[in-house]
Amino acid sequence: MSKIIVVTGITGAQGGSVGSTYLELPGWKVRGVTRNSSSNKAKEWAEKGVEIVTGDLNDPKSLETAFENANVIFGVTDFWTIFQDPESGSKKKPDQDITEYCFEVEVQQGKNMADVASRVPTLERFVFSSMASASKWSNGKFNQLYHMDSKAVVVDHIQTLKGLEDKFSQIQAPIYFNLLWQWGLPTTPKKQDDGSYRIHGVGPSNIPIPFGNVQQDFGRCVKAVADAQPGLNFLAVGEMLSWVTYLATWCESQGVQVGGYEEHTIESFMELLPGGLGREFGENVLFAQQFGYDGRDPTVVRPEQFGIRMTSFKEYCERADFSSIL
Numbered sequence: 001m002s003k004i005i006v007v008t009g010i011t012g013a014q015g016g017s018v019g020s021t022y023l024e025l026p027g028w029k030v031r032g033v034t035r036n037s038s039s040n041k042a043k044e045w046a047e048k049g050v051e052i053v054t055g056d057l058n059d060p061k062s063l064e065t066a067f068e069n070a071n072v073i074f075g076v077t078d079f080w081t082i083f084q085d086p087e088s089g090s091k092k093k094p095d096q097d098i099t100e101y102c103f104e105v106e107v108q109q110g111k112n113m114a115d116v117a118s119r120v121p122t123l124e125r126f127v128f129s130s131m132a133s134a135s136k137w138s139n140g141k142f143n144q145l146y147h148m149d150s151k152a153v154v155v156d157h158i159q160t161l162k163g164l165e166d167k168f169s170q171i172q173a174p175i176y177f178n179l180l181w182q183w184g185l186p187t188t189p190k191k192q193d194d195g196s197y198r199i200h201g202v203g204p205s206n207i208p209i210p211f212g213n214v215q216q217d218f219g220r221c222v223k224a225v226a227d228a229q230p231g232l233n234f235l236a237v238g239e240m241l242s243w244v245t246y247l248a249t250w251c252e253s254q255g256v257q258v259g260g261y262e263e264h265t266i267e268s269f270m271e272l273l274p275g276g277l278g279r280e281f282g283e284n285v286l287f288a289q290q291f292g293y294d295g296r297d298p299t300v301v302r303p304e305q306f307g308i309r310m311t312s313f314k315e316y317c318e319r320a321d322f323s324s325i326l
């Protein structure tokens with residue numbers, strides 16, 4: 001009989017990668033969770049053979065049906081869906097920062113998912129998409145990095161659940177290659193009058209931090225984590241890039257001249273990108289540069305330890321279509 005992997009976020013980047021990986025594995029059935037089973041993405045997955053079920057991380061009852069008979073559950077919460085939800089502005093406390101509100105909702109979503117998973121008798125492995133606790137590993141220096149700390153708080157909760165004892169591992173996504181240029185961030189290479197390309201970023205130009213082709217590689221990493229002993233904390237890094245190596249690799253792949261890197265402080269970066277995104281992304285980069293993206297947690301393991309070949313940024317650049325920014 002086939003085993004069942006339940007994939008939350010199937011219509012997104014991480015869950016989509018996990019779905020693609022397990023669809024090709026003999027002996028596995030993929031069940032994907034979405035809030036809207038009639039969306040185009042959900043229908044595409046159904047056509048490929050994924051059992052699509054409706055579930056909302058804000059509604060534990062809906063997860064009980066979605067998680068039934070699961071052998072593996074891949075759990076991901078999305079800070080940015082909450083951040084972009086127009087209703088979040090009216091649901092948060094009047095004087096509350098929107099990012100703090102997103103933290104609270106994301107923590108509750110993660111706890112809902114873990115609590116329900118802990119009561120699934122067939123479950124062998126719960127793989128949760130986490131991030132390092134920025135406040136803990138920076139000794140309080142970065143104590144408002146809400147989209148990181150939220151996931152770490154969920155991990156703390158998971159580790160108290162008896163039902164997930166010896167069944168839990170975590171996997172950290174690196175910064176997605178495509179975030180650099182497809183989110184409209186100042187890190188998008190911008191053509192200068194002389195034809196060269198210049199980027200704006202935060203912090204020094206030459207400190208490497210982890211990036212990766214999450215859409216392509218994350219699923220294989222999740223499989224390695226699910227197959228291994230529990231208790232893993234896996235960083236799915238593809239390649240360590242500094243701002244300078246990112247720009248140089250991209251320019252070379254496109255046959256254009258490097259126009260340089262404009263270094264920002266967190267304050268000037270937040271002016272370029274106001275509203276919360278600039279602080280969350282800018283501090284994420286600064287935390288990674290100063291304390292390591294994974295907080296230099298000595299227990300963290302990486303793809304090369306599992307023989308997983310990850311896509312390099314050069315390979316990614318050679319295949320991606322950058323015509324929208326050239």
Ligand SMILES: NC(=O)c1ccc[n+]([C@@H]2O[C@H](COP(=O)([O-])OP(=O)(O)OC[C@H]3O[C@@H](n4cnc5c(N)ncnc54)[C@H](OP(=O)(O)O)[C@@H]3O)[C@@H](O)[C@H]2O)c1
Binds near residue numbers: 009015039055081
């Ligand atoms: N971008 C980066 O560089 C980066 C790096 C590290 C970590 N991360 C983290 O990655 C997470 C996002 O993952 P992603 O990139 O895979 O997301 P994504 O591509 O934006 O997709 C979001 C997914 O979350 C699902 N979802 C959202 N709210 C939901 C809810 N209430 N109930 C059930 N499903 C819900 C959506 O499903 P439906 O819409 O179909 O319901 C969708 O599948 C974020 O928390 C972010 O902090 C991102």
